[in-house]
Amino acid sequence: MSESGSGVQGMTVASAFAGMRSVAPVVFKAGCPDCRGRFELAASALRLAIGATSRTTFYSFTCPECGASVRKPAGERIVELLTGGGVRTLRLHSTV
Helix, strand or coil, X not given: CCCCCCCCCCCCHHHHCCCCCCCCCCEEXXXXXXXXXXXXXXXXXXXXXXXXXXXXXXXXXXXXXXXXXXXXXXXXXXXXXXXXXXXXXXXXXXXX
16 A cells, blocks of 8 residues: 555645634633623633532632632533633542
8 A cells, every 4th residue: 555645745734734723712701790790701710610410510710800709500501611612620529
């Protein structure tokens, strides 16, 4: 079998990625229950904790306007959006 017709041999990294464009960073809209501020947060500003139940699955962030620590429940759809957007995730293990 010969690879001469594949065109892969001799390809550089630069040529392989030549047609790609940079992707805009993902931002999430959020609100603070303390100061009622509404803002956008980068994935790096959020944390997601996935527990054994819906009561132990939540996301958290620090309000950029008032500095309050905010913790909100995360249902299936929120978990899907946050993980897909690159939010760091912590899986909580049951002690039982």
